[in-house]
Amino acid sequence: xxxxxxxxxxxxxxxxxxxxxxxxxxxxxxxxxxxxxxxxxxxxxxxxxxxxxxxxxxxxxxxxxxxxxxxxxxxxxxxxxxxxxxxxxxxxxxxxxxxxxxxxxxxxxxxxxxxxxxxxxxxxxxxxxxxxxxxxxxxxxxxxxxxxxxxxxxxxxxxxxxxxxxxxxxxxxxxxxxxxxxxxxxxxxxxxxxxxxxxxxxxxxxxxxxxxxxxxxxxxxxxxxxxxxxxxxxxxxxxxxxxxxxxxxxxxxxxxxxxxxxxxxxxxxxxxxxxxxxxxxxxxxxxxxxxxxxxxxxxxxxxxxxxxxxxxxxxxxxxxxxxxxxxxxxxxxxxxxxxxxxxxxxxxxxxxxxxxxxxxxxxxxxxxxxxxxxxxxxxxxxxxxxxxxxxxxxxxxxxxxxxxxxxxxxx
Amino acid sequence: xxxxxxxxxxxxxxxxxxxxxxxxxxxxxxxxxxxxxxxxxxxxxxxxxxxxxxxxxxxxxxxxxxxxxxxxxxxxxxxxxxxxxxxxxxxxxxxxxxxxxxxxxxxxxxxxxxxxxxxxxxxxxxxxxxxxxxxxxxxxxxxxxxxxxxxxxxxxxxxxxxxxxxxxxxxxxxxxxxxxxxxxxxxxxxxxxxxxxxxxxxxxxxxxxxxxxxxxxxxxxxxxxxxxxxxxxxxxxxxxxxxxxxxxxxxxxxxxxxxxxxxxxxxxxxxxxxxxxxxxxxxxxxxxxxxxxx
Numbered sequence: 001x002x003x004x005x006x007x008x009x010x011x012x013x014x015x016x017x018x019x020x021x022x023x024x025x026x027x028x029x030x031x032x033x034x035x036x037x038x039x040x041x042x043x044x045x046x047x048x049x050x051x052x053x054x055x056x057x058x059x060x061x062x063x064x065x066x067x068x069x070x071x072x073x074x075x076x077x078x079x080x081x082x083x084x085x086x087x088x089x090x091x092x093x094x095x096x097x098x099x100x101x102x103x104x105x106x107x108x109x110x111x112x113x114x115x116x117x118x119x120x121x122x123x124x125x126x127x128x129x130x131x132x133x134x135x136x137x138x139x140x141x142x143x144x145x146x147x148x149x150x151x152x153x154x155x156x157x158x159x160x161x162x163x164x165x166x167x168x169x170x171x172x173x174x175x176x177x178x179x180x181x182x183x184x185x186x187x188x189x190x191x192x193x194x195x196x197x198x199x200x201x202x203x204x205x206x207x208x209x210x211x212x213x214x215x216x217x218x219x220x221x222x223x224x225x226x227x228x229x230x231x232x233x234x235x236x237x238x239x240x241x242x243x244x245x246x247x248x249x250x251x252x253x254x255x256x257x258x259x260x261x262x263x264x265x266x267x268x269x270x271x272x273x274x275x276x277x278x279x280x281x282x283x284x285x286x287x288x289x290x291x292x293x294x295x296x297x298x299x300x301x302x303x304x305x306x307x308x309x310x311x312x313x314x315x316x317x318x319x320x321x322x323x324x325x326x327x328x329x330x331x332x333x334x335x336x337x338x339x340x341x342x343x344x345x346x347x348x349x350x351x352x353x354x355x356x357x358x359x360x361x362x363x364x365x366x367x368x369x370x371x372x373x374x375x376x377x378x379x380x381x382x383x384x385x386x387x388x389x390x391x392x393x394x395x396x397x398x399x400x401x402x403x404x405x406x407x408x409x410x411x
Numbered sequence: 412x413x414x415x416x417x418x419x420x421x422x423x424x425x426x427x428x429x430x431x432x433x434x435x436x437x438x439x440x441x442x443x444x445x446x447x448x449x450x451x452x453x454x455x456x457x458x459x460x461x462x463x464x465x466x467x468x469x470x471x472x473x474x475x476x477x478x479x480x481x482x483x484x485x486x487x488x489x490x491x492x493x494x495x496x497x498x499x500x501x502x503x504x505x506x507x508x509x510x511x512x513x514x515x516x517x518x519x520x521x522x523x524x525x526x527x528x529x530x531x532x533x534x535x536x537x538x539x540x541x542x543x544x545x546x547x548x549x550x551x552x553x554x555x556x557x558x559x560x561x562x563x564x565x566x567x568x569x570x571x572x573x574x575x576x577x578x579x580x581x582x583x584x585x586x587x588x589x590x591x592x593x594x595x596x597x598x599x600x601x602x603x604x605x606x607x608x609x610x611x612x613x614x615x616x617x618x619x620x621x622x623x624x625x626x627x628x629x630x631x632x633x634x635x636x637x638x639x640x641x642x643x644x645x646x647x648x649x650x651x652x653x654x655x656x657x658x659x660x661x662x663x664x665x666x667x668x669x670x671x672x673x674x675x676x677x678x679x680x681x682x683x684x685x686x687x688x689x690x691x692x693x694x695x696x697x698x699x700x701x702x703x704x705x
Binding site: 049052053056185213214216218219220221223224225227228230231249250253254257258260261262263280283284285286288 | 417418421422424425467530531532533534536537541542543544551553554555556624625626627629630631635636638639663666667670671674677678
């Protein structure tokens with residue numbers, strides 16, 4: 001009897017195990033029924049601190065792209081999954097973030113607000129066999145002396161933006177031959193002005209360099225720099241000369257705030273700012289916005305492509321009607337770059353993905369985007385938008401015109 | 412003449428703003444022996460509060476002044492609460508510990524700014540009556556800069572008068588000199604500390620309020636002018652208001668002249684001045700003797 005009970009129990013256990021195994025096999029689909037794991041994309045961007053808007057807007061743009069792609073069935077039948085890490089505007093934190101993502105099996109990266117952080121990360125990305133798409137970082141070194149095949153860029157390079165600016169200005173203001181500059185007193189600031197003047201010399205045989213004012217990044221009181229510029233300007237400069245403002249962040253705003261009593265904006269026929277966000281100056285100064293052109297690589301109103309219309313619609317739906325800015329768009333494009341690369345490589349293996357970066361094309365918000373073979377730089381246009389004060393409106397400013405320029409120089 | 416006058420006016424205007432902020436810092440350290448790292452946080456808070464009270468609009472000077480004073484008083488009240496609740500417990504600790512405590516207060520203030528006003532930068536316009544430049548001896552000078560010069564001098568005279576010529580000022584100097592003896596003589600040292608901290612923070616908030624039309628308002632404002640303020644305190648001599656005034660003028664003028672005549676050196680003007688003065692006089696220009704000599 002006892003033996004019989006034991007045999008019955010044994011049979012019951014065996015039968016239960018077989019049944020569980022069969023159910024497990026059925027629910028996972030055996031060879032074809034188990035859901036494929038998602039393809040993970042790692043976004044490393046500035047999610048905290050004073051420039052957190054870059055990373056948080058970037059994340060919003062990336063999530064719109066991920067949702068769009070997943071709704072359409074994913075990539076190679078697999079969903080995309082976004083994993084984020086905070087760059088913290090620190091090279092050390094950035095490198096740690098790269099290693100953290102690698103340890104989680106996330107090897108397809110994009111993002112980076114700061115070129116310095118991207119430059120720190122690139123050797124580690126190469127060492128670990130990952131890939132990195134620069135969404136915002138624009139430094140020339142990433143595309144030249146520090147270039148590695150694991151790298152690609154959606155962000156416009158400094159060379160692109162600074163060659164497009166003279167092309168636009170010479171086209172639009174052919175009678176302005178003398179250009180002054182306010183720029184940061186650091187490598188990128190000087191390089192940017194050198195790129196600008198080099199291109200201007202090619203375009204305009206009458207080009208002259210006016211007053212050059214380079215401002216230390218730590219400077220708080222800009223009045224001495226402003227009066228230094230103003231005292232060098234001749235009478236009538238307001239109808240004959242232009243100024244190139246290559247500042248960003250607080251300094252760009254502080255320049256015009258501290259210059260307002262001196263009528264700084266009226267001492268130039270043309271003001272072009274580059275380096276800052278597309279609407280940053282106007283959104284901060286509102287009814288005190290100077291009449292100025294802003295050069296940037298994206299304006300949501302500037303492109304009437306199907307992809308851009310979809311992007312703006314989906315972004316506004318996900319963000320209480322707020323339209324996307326350039327940071328959101330750059331991250332959005334980065335995700336679509338990966339979609340195209342993974343499709344072309346038929347794999348999410350970073351070694352295969354980086355192998356198809358050069359020459360890759362995909363539909364972007366600005367039209368067809370081509371990734372150059374020599375430096376994996378996306379060929380993207382620059383938008384130049386005119387802003388001016390509009391005290392009668394709720395926001396205090398308006399955009400009166402946008403011009404799109406495809407630069408002749410890409411890097 | 413123009414080549415010299417312009418840097419002088421620019422330098423003095425900036426120096427006055429710097430002095431207003433640094434005077435609060437030197438008073439707190441001089442009396443309480445606390446290095447108040449949170450000073451920058453109160454500077455930023457004063458600026459943001461002014462923006463809110465002014466609704467970010469271009470106000471007539473009288474209304475802007477009300478907003479500025481209101482913002483500074485709120486900062487002072489908050490500062491006194493923090494002094495009673497937090498700092499009073501750390502006076503017996505080492506300088507390192509009190510430094511950490513004030514740094515923690517700075518981080519909390521900075522985080523609070525983001526929590527309340529968000530990450531997007533703001534801008535406070537200049538007061539309506541001061542949005543232009545005037546011509547002074549052939550040189551264009553922003554009228555708001557002239558206002559800053561006048562207010563800076565007013566604050567200097569006020570502090571000198573209170574510290575030197577009032578019974579309250581004598582009490583403050585006594586506590587700064589010897590708190591144990593002062594307590595033994597019946598002076599309420601805790602009250603003096605709270606009052607001085609409140610005054611110091613009021614000056615930081617006032618500095619922020621006056622600076623609000625000149626700078627973009629964002630969370631980094633807490634570190635704007637802080638380095639320069641500490642430099643002024645060290646160069647002028649800890650605890651010396653007159654020393655802070657002289658040091659602020661020295662640093663402001665040096666920077667202004669270097670920008671005009673040798674821009675490459677302008678970024679180093681702060682450090683050049685600190686190095687030279689501290690090498691020659693390690694206690695600063697007027698040192699700690701200044702508060703006892705009157």
